[in-house]
Amino acid sequence: MALLVSSMATTQMPLQFASKTSGYKKAATTMRGAGKPATTSNNIKLLTNVEKLRLLTKAEKAGLLSAAEKAGFSLSSIEKLGLLSKAEELGVLSAATDPSTPSALLTLSLGLLGLGPFLVFLVPEEYPWEIGLQVVVALGCVVGGSAAFAASNFVSNLQKSS
Known part of the structure; x- marks a missing residue:
């Protein structure tokens, strides 16, 4: 009615x-x-999207699951260690369903990838320890920026497969 x-x-x-x-x-x-469905702000279904993307099959084919099992990580050990509850306490699982997470990670990655060369330019090269500092900062920025870029892409794909 x-x-x-x-x-x-x-x-x-x-x-x-x-x-x-x-x-x-x-x-x-x-x-x-009537025009607005009753939804919540976090309507992204992570496990459904993991299934649609066939992530566990890809991880199995890549040998990641057997490597994790050899290292002592099984579902029962993850449960005993409380890793999933710890991840939720840290906000990792909530961030995976937050629509603003991919853009925040992309901004972080671009900032880190720009910060590395900028700091190498700013740090003088008078002493050997300064050159070592440049190398460490550049490596850290490249690795961190690349990881943030990959995480942004992964979370974006995980969210849009709904």
């Missing part, structure tokens, strides 16, 4: 009444805009 309700801006907005409600959610689900 649909009902037209006049708003203050003189436009009419259709409202849809839910037929079945229960408990404390009754007030929240009784009326909602």
Whole structure:
């Protein structure tokens, strides 16, 4: 059943009444805009997207799962160590579903890739330790920038496969 309700801006907005409600959610689900589905901000399904991208099959073919098992990482050891709960505490799993994460990682990668040459230019080359500092900073910026760029691409692909 649909009902037209006049708003203050003189436009009419259709409202849809839910037929079945229960408990404390009754007030929240009784009326909602017919044109707007009831969704949350984090509607990205990580495990579904992992399945669609066939990530576990690709990891198996690359030998990553057997290498992890040889190193002592199995699902039971990950569970015993509490790695998934620790990842959630650190916000890693929430960041994977946040739509702003790929752009933030891309910005970080571009910043690091630009910072490396800039610091090499700024640090003088009078002493050998300064040259060593240039090498360490440049390597750190290239590795970090490349990793952030790859992570940005990975998270973007994981989110858009919905």
